[in-house]
Amino acid sequence: MKLTKTELILAGGLLIALLIVLYSSVIYRPATDELFKAQQEYRDLTVQQEENKNIIDKVAALTSTRDDLKNEIATIENSLLPELDVEVITSRFADIFAANNLEFVTKITSTMPTSIMLQRADGTTSGDSVEYIRISMKVSGKDGVTEGGIPASGYEDFIKAVKTIETENPEAIRIYSISMEETQQGFQYFFISVDVYQFVLSSERIDPIDTSDPYLSWYREAVATGGKIGIPYDNVPPSKLLEVFFRPFATTQVSGGVPAAGDAAQAPDATEAAPTPAA
Amino acid sequence: MANTKIELSKKDMNFFSEFSGSSSQVNAIVPYALLILVALVVVGGVVFGFLKIQTAAVRSQIDILNAEINSEENQKDLKEYTDTYNSLAGYNLQYYDVSSLFSNVKNTDKIDSAVMDAVYTNLPVDVFVSDLSYESGKVQLTGTCDSYFTPLSMLANFRAVSLFSNIEILSIEQIDFSASPMPPEEIAAASKFSFDIVCYLKDTYPVVTSRLIDDTASTPLTAVDSQTLGLGEKYEIKNINTYTSENGTVYTVSRILVNNIVLTEQQLATVKQNDLITGITNAATDIKIYYVADGGAQS
Numbered sequence: 001m002k003l004t005k006t007e008l009i010l011a012g013g014l015l016i017a018l019l020i021v022l023y024s025s026v027i028y029r030p031a032t033d034e035l036f037k038a039q040q041e042y043r044d045l046t047v048q049q050e051e052n053k054n055i056i057d058k059v060a061a062l063t064s065t066r067d068d069l070k071n072e073i074a075t076i077e078n079s080l081l082p083e084l085d086v087e088v089i090t091s092r093f094a095d096i097f098a099a100n101n102l103e104f105v106t107k108i109t110s111t112m113p114t115s116i117m118l119q120r121a122d123g124t125t126s127g128d129s130v131e132y133i134r135i136s137m138k139v140s141g142k143d144g145v146t147e148g149g150i151p152a153s154g155y156e157d158f159i160k161a162v163k164t165i166e167t168e169n170p171e172a173i174r175i176y177s178i179s180m181e182e183t184q185q186g187f188q189y190f191f192i193s194v195d196v197y198q199f200v201l202s203s204e205r206i207d208p209i210d211t212s213d214p215y216l217s218w219y220r221e222a223v224a225t226g227g228k229i230g231i232p233y234d235n236v237p238p239s240k241l242l243e244v245f246f247r248p249f250a251t252t253q254v255s256g257g258v259p260a261a262g263d264a265a266q267a268p269d270a271t272e273a274a275p276t277p278a279a
Numbered sequence: 280m281a282n283t284k285i286e287l288s289k290k291d292m293n294f295f296s297e298f299s300g301s302s303s304q305v306n307a308i309v310p311y312a313l314l315i316l317v318a319l320v321v322v323g324g325v326v327f328g329f330l331k332i333q334t335a336a337v338r339s340q341i342d343i344l345n346a347e348i349n350s351e352e353n354q355k356d357l358k359e360y361t362d363t364y365n366s367l368a369g370y371n372l373q374y375y376d377v378s379s380l381f382s383n384v385k386n387t388d389k390i391d392s393a394v395m396d397a398v399y400t401n402l403p404v405d406v407f408v409s410d411l412s413y414e415s416g417k418v419q420l421t422g423t424c425d426s427y428f429t430p431l432s433m434l435a436n437f438r439a440v441s442l443f444s445n446i447e448i449l450s451i452e453q454i455d456f457s458a459s460p461m462p463p464e465e466i467a468a469a470s471k472f473s474f475d476i477v478c479y480l481k482d483t484y485p486v487v488t489s490r491l492i493d494d495t496a497s498t499p500l501t502a503v504d505s506q507t508l509g510l511g512e513k514y515e516i517k518n519i520n521t522y523t524s525e526n527g528t529v530y531t532v533s534r535i536l537v538n539n540i541v542l543t544e545q546q547l548a549t550v551k552q553n554d555l556i557t558g559i560t561n562a563a564t565d566i567k568i569y570y571v572a573d574g575g576a577q578s
Contacts, residue, residue, distance in 0.1 A: 012312045016319060023323045031330035038337040045344040052348060056356040058526075062363045065525040069370045072502065076377045080384065118379050121489065121497035121567060126376040130384055159399070163392045171381070174389035177414030184409075193414075197384050203373060 074206040079171040081198040081216065082209045084133050086110045089196050092214045093165060097139050100161040101153035102190065107138035115200070127202030134176060136193040143186035155180065158190040165194060169215060172197050367525060371499065375489070378502035386485035386507055386563075388415050394442065394480065401436035403429045407470060416480040418443070423470030427451050430474040437478060444482070444510070449475040482510040486564040488556075490522055493533045493569035500524055500570065508560040516556040522570050530570035537566050 094105050111134045118126040144152025158180070166175055174195045181189040196215070211217045228235075244254055347353060390413050398418060402408065406429055410421035424430060430451050437443055451474045456466045487505045492498040500522055508514055522530045535542045535550060537558075542550065550556055556566060 012315075016312075016315060019316070019319065023319075027323065027327055028330070031327055031334070035330050035334045035337065038334050038341060042337050042341050042344065045341060045348065049344055049348055052353065052357060055360050056353070059356060059360045059363060062360065062367060062526065066363055066367045066370060069367065069374055069525070073370060073374050073377055076374075076381045076502075079381060116380065116383055118376055118383075120376075121491050121499070122495065126380075128373070128376045128380060130380045132384075155399070159392060159395055162390075162395075166390075166392050171384065174384075174387060175392075176389065177412065178390055178395070179412035179414070180408070180410060182409035195387070195389070199377065199380070201377075203369075 070206050077199055077201070077205055078207060078210075080130065081169070081172045081196065081213075082205060083216065084113060084131065084196060084198045085216065085218070086133060086135065088218050089133075089215050090135055090137070091218070091220060093135065093137060093192075093194065095214075096164045096168075097137070097158075097161045100157040100164070101151065102139045102141065102157055102161060104140040104142070105137055106140050106189070108135070110135045129200045130197055131200055132195045132197040134193055134195050136191065139190050139192075141187040141190065145186065149187065152187075154188055155190075162192065165192070169213075173215070364526070371501070371525075374502045375499035378505075379487075379489075382485065382487055382503050382505035385505060386487075390414070394418065397440055397442050398437070398478075401433065401440065401442075403432050403436070405429055405470070406433060416482065418478045418480070419476070420478070421473075421475045423454070423473050425471055427453070427472050429472070430476060434476065434478075443478040443480055445479040447477040447479070449477060451476075483507050484510065484560050484563045486514045486516075486560060486566070488516050488566045488568065490568050490570065492530070493571050497569075500530065510560060512560045514558055514560055514564065516566060516568075518554060519556055519568060520551055520554045521573075522568075529573045531573055532568060533571045534569045535566065536569075538562075538564060539567075 090108055090110070097103070097105065113131040113133050116130040116132070118129065120126055139158070141154040141158070142149035142152055144150055158178075162175060162178055165173060174197065176193040176195045177191075178193075179191040181191070183189065209216065244256055246253065395413060395418075398420070403424065405425040406422055407424070408420050408422040410419075412419045430448070434446055434448075437446070451472060453472055454470065456469070459466060461469065485505055485507050487503055489503045490500040492500060501524075504516075506514065519535075520532050522532075524530065532547075532551065535547060535556065537556075556568075558564065
C-alpha cells in the first residue's frame with residue numbers, strides 16, 4: 001500500500017492530534033484542574049480571610065457597644081438596692097428623722113419581701129426579679145414645752161425628713177404613704193410607710209456593691225452581747241412581783257388569793273406539781 | 280504457473296519498492312514531524328511547567344493564607360469576636376429584663392412631697408388639720424376651722440394650682456359644744472366647724488413599649504421604654520418602621536400589639552405611613568412592636 005504524501009501528513013497529523021489529546025487528558029487537564037482548584041481554594045480563603053478581617057475589625061465597635069450596654073444595665077441595676085437589710089434601712093430612716101428633730105420613734109413594722117417576676121414576650125419567666133419590703137414607722141413630734149420635748153417639732157420637720165427619704169434614692173426608696181395623727185395635746189404623731197426595692201439578679205452584678213451606701217451597711221457601733229432568754233427574778237420590777245402566785249417549786253405555797261375564773265382550770269394542782277421532798 | 284510466480288515475485292519487489300518509495304516520502308516528512316513533535320513536547324512541557332509553577336505559587340499563597348487564618352492571633356481575635364457577640368446577646372436580654380423590671384418599679388405608686396407642699400401653702404389661716412393621710416393618689420384632710428366657707432376656700436386654692444382632679448367633701452359640719460366640758464371663753468376661741476375632705480390626684484398610667492424580633496422566642500431588640508402619663512395625656516412612640524441593632528442589622532416592623540391586641544392591616548399601614556404610634560392614655564398601655572430582619576427573613 002502506497003501512502004501519498006497527503007495521507008502521510010494526515011497520518012502524522014492524526015498522530016500528533018492523538019498525542020495532543022493524550023497530553024491534554026493525561027497531563028494538561030489534571031494540571032489545569034489542580035491549578036483551578038488551587039485558585040478556587042485561594043479565592044475562597046481570600047474571601048474567608050476578608051470576612052474574618054471584617055469580623056475582627058468589628059470587635060472594637062462591638063466591644064464598645066457591649067460596654068455601653070453594660071453601663072446602661074449597671075445604671076439600672078444601681079437604681080435599686082442590691083439587697084434589703086431591714087435593720088440598716090430602718091436605722092437610716094430613724095437617723096433622718098432624728099436629724100430633723102424627730103428623735104422619738106414609737107413604732108416600727110416591716111413586711112416580708114414581695115417578689116415581682118417578669119414574664120417575657122415569649123411566655124418564659126426571667127431569672128431576674130425585683131423584691132420589695134414595706135417599712136412603716138411612727139414617730140412622735142414634740143410640744144416644745146414638756147421637759148424632753150424641747151424644741152417643738154411637727155409637720156414641717158416631718159416633711160423635711162420625708163423629702164430627704166424621698167430624694168436619697170428616689171427609685172429604690174419609694175414612700176408609699178404618709179399620715180399624721182393629732183393628739184390634741186400640743187404634739188402629733190407622724191406615720192410613714194416606705195417601699196424599698198432590690199434587684200434579685202440571676203447573673204453577677206456588673207458593678208460591685210457600694211458598701212458606703214447608707215442603706216446597705218450597718219454603721220452603728222456594735223452593742224455589748226449577753227442578753228438573757230427569760231427574765232430573772234432580779235430583773236422583775238418589785239411592783240410586778242405577786243405574793244400569791246403558784247410557784248411549782250415552792251416548798252410552801254402562799255395561798256389566799258382569789259384565782260381568776262380561767263386560772264383555776266389552768267393552774268396545776270400544787271400537790272401534784274410539787275416535787276417530793278427528799279427523805 | 281510460471282506467470283503466477285513472476286507476478287508474485289514482482290509483487291514482492293513492488294512491496295519493497297512501495298516501501299522504499301514511501302520511506303523516501305517519510306524521510307522527507309520526518310524532520311518536519313519530529314520538529315513538530317519536539318515543538319509540541321517543548322510547548323507541552325513549558326505549559327505543564329508553567330501550570331505547575333502557577334499551582335505551586337497559588338499553593339504557597341494558600342499556605343500563607345491558611346497560616347494567617349489559623350494563626351493563634353487570628354483565632355484569638357475571632358474568638359474574641361464570638362465571645363463579645365455572644366456576651367452582647369446575653370447583655371441585650373439582661374438589659375431588656377432589668378429595664379422591664381425597673382419599669383414595673385418606676386410605675387408603682389409613690390407619694391410626692393411637692394403635693395404636700397402645695398397643700399400646706401394653700402391652707403387658710405384659720406384651718407387646723409388634725410388628721411392627714413396621703414396614699415395611692417389620695418390626700419385626706421380632717422380638721423377644724425372658723426367657718427363653713429374656709430374649707431371651700433381651701434379647695435378653691437387647690438383648684439387654682441390644679442392640684443387635684445377630683446375632690447370629695449365627706450363633711451363640713453358645725454361643732455356641737457353643748458356637751459363640751461370647755462368653759463365658755465374657750466368655746467368662744469375654739470374652731471366652730473370641722474371638715475373631712477378627700478382630694479384625688481390625677482390618675483397616672485404606664486405606657487411601656489418593647490421592640491422584639493418576630494420569632495418564636497420574641498427576642499428583645501433593646502430595653503423597654505417606659506413612661507408614666509396622666510389620664511387623658513397623649514402618648515407618641517416614634518421611629519416605628521425600622522430598627523437598627525447594635526451589630527448594624529436593620530429590622531423592619533412586621534406587626535404591632537397594643538395590650539395584646541394585634542393592630543389591623545389598616546391600622547398598621549397608618550402607623551407605617553406616619554412612622555408613629557399615638558394614643559390617649561386612659562389605662563396602662565403595653566405596646567409590643569415586632570420586627571423582621573430586612574428582606575423579610577425572620578432572624
